[in-house]
Amino acid sequence: MDKETENCRNVNENPCNMCMPMGAILPFKGVEQSMVIIHGSQGCSTYMRRHIAEHFNEPIDVASSSLNEKGTIYGGEASLIKGLDNLIKLYNPGLVGVLTTCLAETIGEDVERITSKYLKERELGDFPLVTVSTPGYGGAHTDGYFLAVKRMVARLAKKTEKHSRINVIVPNLSPADIREIKRILHMFKVEFTLCPDFSDTLDRPFERPYKKIPGGGTKLSDIAEMPGAAATIQMGITVDDDISPGRYLEAEFGVPLYNLPVPMGIENTDLFIDVLKQLSGNKVPESLERERGRLLDCMIDSHKYNFQGRSVIFGEPENVYAIFKTCMENGVYPVVVATGSKPGKMIELLNNELNNYRGEVHFLNETDFAQIRKKSIRMNANIAIGHSDGRYLTEREGIPLVRHGFPIHDRVGGQRLLSVGYVGTTMFLDRITNTLLENKYNSYRNSMYQKYYKKLKVAGQQLQG
Amino acid sequence: MIAMKEAGLPDVFIKEREDFIHTKGKQKKQLKCENDSVAGCVSQRACVYCGARVVLNPVTDAVHLVHGPIGCASYTWDIRGSLSSGAELYRFSFSTDLKEEDVIFGGEKKLARAIDELVLKYNPKLIFVYATCIVGVIGDDLEAVCKAAARKHGIKVIPVQSSGFIGNKSAGYRAACDALLRLIGPTSRNETKESKCVNYLGDFNLAGEVWIIGNYLKQMGIKLNVAFTGDSSCETLKTAARASLNIVQCAGSMIYLAEKMDEIYDIPYLNVSFLGLEDTAESLRKIARFFGDLKIIHKTEELIKKEVNAYSGTVQSYREKLKGKKAAIYVGGGFKAISLVKQFSEIGIDVVMIGTQTGRQEEYEIINELVDEGTVILDDANPTELEKFMVEKGAHLLVGGVKERPLAYKLGIAFIDHNHDRKHPLSGFAGAVNFAREVYSTVCSPVWKYIGT
Ligand code: SF4
Numbered sequence: 001m002d003k004e005t006e007n008c009r010n011v012n013e014n015p016c017n018m019c020m021p022m023g024a025i026l027p028f029k030g031v032e033q034s035m036v037i038i039h040g041s042q043g044c045s046t047y048m049r050r051h052i053a054e055h056f057n058e059p060i061d062v063a064s065s066s067l068n069e070k071g072t073i074y075g076g077e078a079s080l081i082k083g084l085d086n087l088i089k090l091y092n093p094g095l096v097g098v099l100t101t102c103l104a105e106t107i108g109e110d111v112e113r114i115t116s117k118y119l120k121e122r123e124l125g126d127f128p129l130v131t132v133s134t135p136g137y138g139g140a141h142t143d144g145y146f147l148a149v150k151r152m153v154a155r156l157a158k159k160t161e162k163h164s165r166i167n168v169i170v171p172n173l174s175p176a177d178i179r180e181i182k183r184i185l186h187m188f189k190v191e192f193t194l195c196p197d198f199s200d201t202l203d204r205p206f207e208r209p210y211k212k213i214p215g216g217g218t219k220l221s222d223i224a225e226m227p228g229a230a231a232t233i234q235m236g237i238t239v240d241d242d243i244s245p246g247r248y249l250e251a252e253f254g255v256p257l258y259n260l261p262v263p264m265g266i267e268n269t270d271l272f273i274d275v276l277k278q279l280s281g282n283k284v285p286e287s288l289e290r291e292r293g294r295l296l297d298c299m300i301d302s303h304k305y306n307f308q309g310r311s312v313i314f315g316e317p318e319n320v321y322a323i324f325k326t327c328m329e330n331g332v333y334p335v336v337v338a339t340g341s342k343p344g345k346m347i348e349l350l351n352n353e354l355n356n357y358r359g360e361v362h363f364l365n366e367t368d369f370a371q372i373r374k375k376s377i378r379m380n381a382n383i384a385i386g387h388s389d390g391r392y393l394t395e396r397e398g399i400p401l402v403r404h405g406f407p408i409h410d411r412v413g414g415q416r417l418l419s420v421g422y423v424g425t426t427m428f429l430d431r432i433t434n435t436l437l438e439n440k441y442n443s444y445r446n447s448m449y450q451k452y453y454k455k456l457k458v459a460g461q462q463l464q465g
Numbered sequence: 466m467i468a469m470k471e472a473g474l475p476d477v478f479i480k481e482r483e484d485f486i487h488t489k490g491k492q493k494k495q496l497k498c499e500n501d502s503v504a505g506c507v508s509q510r511a512c513v514y515c516g517a518r519v520v521l522n523p524v525t526d527a528v529h530l531v532h533g534p535i536g537c538a539s540y541t542w543d544i545r546g547s548l549s550s551g552a553e554l555y556r557f558s559f560s561t562d563l564k565e566e567d568v569i570f571g572g573e574k575k576l577a578r579a580i581d582e583l584v585l586k587y588n589p590k591l592i593f594v595y596a597t598c599i600v601g602v603i604g605d606d607l608e609a610v611c612k613a614a615a616r617k618h619g620i621k622v623i624p625v626q627s628s629g630f631i632g633n634k635s636a637g638y639r640a641a642c643d644a645l646l647r648l649i650g651p652t653s654r655n656e657t658k659e660s661k662c663v664n665y666l667g668d669f670n671l672a673g674e675v676w677i678i679g680n681y682l683k684q685m686g687i688k689l690n691v692a693f694t695g696d697s698s699c700e701t702l703k704t705a706a707r708a709s710l711n712i713v714q715c716a717g718s719m720i721y722l723a724e725k726m727d728e729i730y731d732i733p734y735l736n737v738s739f740l741g742l743e744d745t746a747e748s749l750r751k752i753a754r755f756f757g758d759l760k761i762i763h764k765t766e767e768l769i770k771k772e773v774n775a776y777s778g779t780v781q782s783y784r785e786k787l788k789g790k791k792a793a794i795y796v797g798g799g800f801k802a803i804s805l806v807k808q809f810s811e812i813g814i815d816v817v818m819i820g821t822q823t824g825r826q827e828e829y830e831i832i833n834e835l836v837d838e839g840t841v842i843l844d845d846a847n848p849t850e851l852e853k854f855m856v857e858k859g860a861h862l863l864v865g866g867v868k869e870r871p872l873a874y875k876l877g878i879a880f881i882d883h884n885h886d887r888k889h890p891l892s893g894f895a896g897a898v899n900f901a902r903e904v905y906s907t908v909c910s911p912v913w914k915y916i917g918t
């Protein structure tokens with residue numbers, strides 16, 4: 001086992017991460033009636049919208065303060081104010097997230113000051129303008145995501161009376177995954193506030209009339225009451241404390257925190273279910289027991305096929321850890337584990353898992369696809385698991401890719417991929433197993449022919465001769 | 466204001482946007498365009514860097530190095546469908562991945578080291594170094610770093626001044642053209658001209674479109690020297706001064722380069738369009754006429770006859786099926802918009818709404834000539850306006866890019882992808898059929914039966 005940090009190199013060749021403000025847009029899309037404006041030049045926001053729209057197949061409206069040359073030289077206050085005016089007029093939102101770009105941060109815009117002045121001048125009282133400082137160079141999209149959730153919670157949370165609901169904070173999962181988590185919570189009959197909830201807003205049903213801001217999302221009033229919750233379950237075990245919304249609620253309001261991994265794989269899902277059992281005081285519903293049993297059945301049915309897998313896993317640390325665990329449980333042993341982001345607590349967690357493991361695994365942090373490719377070849381990886389940019393491994397090295405995470409822009413249905421809970425894990429495993437099988441069926445006739453028949457023939461000729 | 470009123474006032478609208486929206490036949494004043502986007506209006510526009518990258522990206526054997534933070538490079542990694550007959554290096558995304566400390570202390574040294582590393586690893590003849598927004602602010606001297614690197618390695622290292630905030634996509638086209646001019650170099654002026662040899666400007670070889678046109682030219686007895694920039698390379702681009710004619714398709718991005726080449730290398734240019742049967746035939750004739758060679762003219766007519774025979778029946782049959790449908794157009798540049806109006810009329814479809822991100826005044830004037838009374842024309846539109854006018858005008862389909870697609874679908878409207886990542890050619894005679902088929906496949910899909918109104 002060895003690990004590498006690549007953040008001192010001079011060129012990033014084929015990036016494995018996106019920038020901070022892009023990640024910060026996502027949670028805002030999971031809060032009711034919310035809109036985002038990005039303070040900076042027009043291009044950044046357009047690129048991010050394009051990137052997100054391609055994954056979810058949903059319109060992604062995000063405003064920009066459209067800084068031009070003048071604004072860049074003399075300060076962008078006027079642009080931001082005008083942008084807020086127009087955005088509020090066009091969309092009539094209930095909350096506005098104000099993010100920054102590299103440009104705004106570099107020219108030293110004081111967004112905090114501008115927005116509080118704005119609220120006063122427009123007599124908007126305590127309208128929730130949530131500022132998040134997200135210089136693209138300051139972190140990856142993962143950091144932007146959690147920081148945005150934390151800032152939102154910090155802005156809206158009020159000291160409230162204790163109540164019995166629990167907070168559930170989710171990372172960048174698919175809308176289908178969020179729906180599955182909600183289903184499980186309902187099975188335990190617990191009341192909850194799930195944040196951010198983009199299960200409807202970023203995967204909306206076809207309906208008329210079209211709404212510019214989709215319905216759904218976590219209610220602002222529910223976020224306000226998060227401090228009174230009985231507990232917080234945060235699926236963010238790799239997340240650094242300083243950007244952790246769950247830690248914030250614990251430190252500020254004393255809400256007990258259960259910081260869990262994404263419930264993928266049997267062990268991680270069990271952890272989630274145990275906490276629910278404990279918090280709700282209810283037994284595990286029988287139907288859920290049966291789902292677990294079916295997962296075990298699937299694991300046994302597929303174990304020999306899965307054992308053929310040598311996996312390369314990449315993406316956001318939280319997802320990478322979850323996939324890693326699932327692969328370890330099923331013998332799809334990881335040979336390269338990589339993230340383009342800062343790893344947070346991921347490395348430590350992975351090391352713990354590998355205490356008694358004797359295989360060779362390579363960790364790559366803040367890496368790019370050039371590194372991932374190099375290591376994957378060296379390690380003879382035969383299956384890749386991660387977002388669409390990994391298609392490059394297929395094209396160049398013939399390593400098949402099981403698409404998972406964000407973004408998935410060269411296939412449809414990224415928003416509908418289900419991978420959490422016992423049911424989701426079963427479906428995820430089937431995708432893995434079937435990819436391994438397909439690869440095998442595609443090649444085994446030829447490889448056996450090459451390996452044995454050719455030899456036989458040569459030997460035959462020698463005998464004759 | 467008038468347009469909004471005529472069309473029925475929307476629930477909300479932004480006063481400053483009024484002059485950017487017209488209804489044909491209703492206004493005396495000129496449409497406002499070629500202006501900065503209005504803050505907060507959710508413009509669909511991209512940046513200078515995007516424009517520059519569009520134009521230069523198809524140069525296949527170049528290293529495209531984005532000097533800036535990671536995002537700008539991340540969102541543009543291999544997102545375009547330009548094909549190559551040779552090198553594949555252009556499909557990689559290289560970034561100096563500037564971090565906080567680089568922003569504070571400057572990125573020049575890192576850039577120089579990045580170039581060294583890339584030269585060592587890939588041994589390229591040409592590196593384009595793109596400036597992103599913050600590079601313009603932290604004051605890196607791109608020019609100097611590139612010059613030093615070029616000298617050190619004996620290759621071309623060309624800076625592209627594409628800082629995002631200095632304008633919009635059009636400014637990026639210009640920055641790209643400047644970079645291309647530097648590549649061709651002033652000494653090429655003395656190159657002897659080859660007769661019957663053309664450069665083809667403004668085709669990025671999406672789904673092999675340059676190859677399609679190159680084949681036509683060949684059948685006419687004309688040599689395609691190099692395309693700007695589809696399937697081009699450092700060496701082929703450098704020979705550009707050899708051609709005796711430039712034909713220009715995507716005028717928005719390339720007219721500047723054509724004019725400059727006329728000025729510097731004495732190469733005249735013709736505007737052409739290979740979108741639609743009629744425009745394709747007309748453009749080929751125009752090229753033939755330019756050379757005035759009877760053999761060429763004869764061969765051209767033969768080619769047109771053969772191709773039109775092969776395809777016009779199919780286009781006609783789609784026309785029958787599509788007659789009476791109404792289209793909305795929202796694309797990047799004016800050239801594309803104009804071509805689309807014509808292509809739609811070939812298949813019997815009226816255009817009821819048309820807009821662009823960065824169309825020029827002259828282009829909007831042509832558009833205004835082409836469309837029917839009552840058609841809404843708009844510059845730098847936002848989703849609110851697109852939604853409003855598509856619904857109001859009863860559009861059956863929208864032509865646009867990736868960001869517009871989900872909006873159309875949510876409104877229950879058919880959609881045509883007319884962007885740089887498409888996987889089928891829309892140019893030439895064959896392209897005209899592809900276009901008709903794509904329109905048919907989306908407008909006449911059975912799925913619309915189930916969504917009600
Ligand atoms: S930083 Fe500038 S160059 Fe980069 S995407 Fe944003 S607007 Fe474009």
Ligand code: SF4
Nearest residue numbers: 019044102136536537
């Ligand atoms: S990295 Fe910075 S400049 Fe580039 S797209 Fe992201 S925010 Fe914009």
